[in-house]
Amino acid sequence: MSVPSIAWSVDNPPPRHAAALPLITAYADVARAKYRLALIDDTALADPDTRIKLAFLRAALSKTLEVHIHQMRGASKNRVFVSPDGHSEAVIDENGKQVTDCVNMASYNYFLVDREPWEHFMFDMLPWIEWGNCAFDPTSRAERIAAYLQDFRNGAISVFNGPPASLPVDFSFNGKGQAETAALFLRALHEMPAGEIARLYTQSATANDFERWFAQFSRAFTRVFE
Numbered sequence: 373m374s375v376p377s378i379a380w381s382v383d384n385p386p387p388r389h390a391a392a393l394p395l396i397t398a399y400a401d402v403a404r405a406k407y408r409l410a411l412i413d414d415t416a417l418a419d420p421d422t423r424i425k426l427a428f429l430r431a432a433l434s435k436t437l438e439v440h441i442h443q444m445r446g447a448s449k450n451r452v453f454v455s456p457d458g459h460s461e462a463v464i465d466e467n468g469k470q471v472t473d474c475v476n477m478a479s480y481n482y483f484l485v486d487r488e489p490w491e492h493f494m495f496d497m498l499p500w501i502e503w504g505n506c507a508f509d510p511t512s513r514a515e516r517i518a519a520y521l522q523d524f525r526n527g528a529i530s531v532f533n534g535p536p537a538s539l540p541v542d543f544s545f546n547g548k549g550q551a552e553t554a555a556l557f558l559r560a561l562h563e564m565p566a567g568e569i570a571r572l573y574t575q576s577a578t579a580n581d582f583e584r585w586f587a588q589f590s591r592a593f594t595r596v597f598e
Contacts, residue, residue: 396495400549409555421566428569429557431537433489436527441519442476458484474509494549521590536573560593
């Protein structure tokens, strides 16, 4: 695959984006109120079932790469490139041209998906799910949720193909947006026993087992936004 020549910014993050961080991270308070998120306390963190779910979520979110969300409305041949520092993106269409339309255009990542997965979802992905890429984005929220779930599905498959995810013994939420993201996803997993997640790591789990589980998760995740 040929990689186009892209002039990436050398700042990390560029000054204009760094200045916006306090405003960006304030969105966690908005999301907490809007979705009525009950934050996770130490008792919940000590619960073995909750820890299984959180470990899976942290691992899956860290592997949820932005692919399908830049291939919406039939643009399945779009390719997504990420700058060396992980913050900037470029979306290139099948003709080698940069995509700039509101449907599939590149976006700036304030937080890195592999290092800051909770924050990446809260501050980079959730605002996009709610409002799209720009004021004139023609896609619906339902379309954006569906596209995001395709990327999350790939992240989940990657996790289940490896050893069971785990949390450090002293794990805690210590950054803005972390507990809010966890609470939102735990709501989607509320009616799904942790044992079902644990079983998907085993060799006895089949592709059909995963698809049934993911279909249930997708419905529950979508209901969070209703």
